[in-house]
Amino acid sequence: MNKTERLNFLQSLELFFATGFFIGYFPFASGTVASFFAILVYLFVPGFSETYLLIIFILLFSFIGIFTGNFAEKIYGIDPPEVVIDEIVGMWLTMLFVPKTFLLASIGFMLFRIFDILKPFPAKQSQDLKGGIGIMLDDIIAGFYSLIILHLILIIFPGVKNL
Numbered sequence: 243m244n245k246t247e248r249l250n251f252l253q254s255l256e257l258f259f260a261t262g263f264f265i266g267y268f269p270f271a272s273g274t275v276a277s278f279f280a281i282l283v284y285l286f287v288p289g290f291s292e293t294y295l296l297i298i299f300i301l302l303f304s305f306i307g308i309f310t311g312n313f314a315e316k317i318y319g320i321d322p323p324e325v326v327i328d329e330i331v332g333m334w335l336t337m338l339f340v341p342k343t344f345l346l347a348s349i350g351f352m353l354f355r356i357f358d359i360l361k362p363f364p365a366k367q368s369q370d371l372k373g374g375i376g377i378m379l380d381d382i383i384a385g386f387y388s389l390i391i392l393h394l395i396l397i398i399f400p401g402v403k404n405l
Contacts, residue, residue, distance in 0.1 A: 253313065257305075259327055260310035266324035274355060276326035280333035281351050284342070291342040296334055303331045304378055311374025321369060321377050328381035332358060335385030340392055341403040350392050357384035 249257070261267060284291055290299070307327040314325045336350040351399040357365070361380055365387075370380040396403060 298372035308374035
């Protein structure tokens with residue numbers, strides 16, 4: 243599909259979600275901006291940090307990301323920077339089962355950005371997968387790594403949840 247072709251409503255909706263509500267069009271560091279948006283939603287939307295709701299949104303947005311990522315790659319090419327729904331999902335995954343505090347959210351944000359940028363095994367290799375799966379999987383892996391480290395911090399320093 244040519245970028246200049248007119249999109250129908252459903253295609254526009256797909257790009258709306260794939261780009262993280264158009265955050266992906268931010269002129270620089272759109273992945274970081276999307277991660278920051280995700281942590282703000284986690285912190286400030288009432289009830290969003292509840293485990294059951296977070297799990298529902300992680301699963302829902304993962305499936306939406308796979309589906310819309312396939313379409314977005316047809317428009318922008320392989321793993322385009324405009325697609326940031328994967329960063330949103332990875333950030334929410336990082337915060338799963340974590341007490342809701344500004345300190346832990348800040349640590350989680352930093353951990354996720356580090357793992358998302360460095361892409362330790364098998365995150366980098368997962369990018370070889372085509373379409374929405376490849377787009378989503380590396381950030382899901384980065385989210386799992388961040389989640390594990392964050393929970394290790396909580397085990398080693400249990401008082402941090404009270405700060």
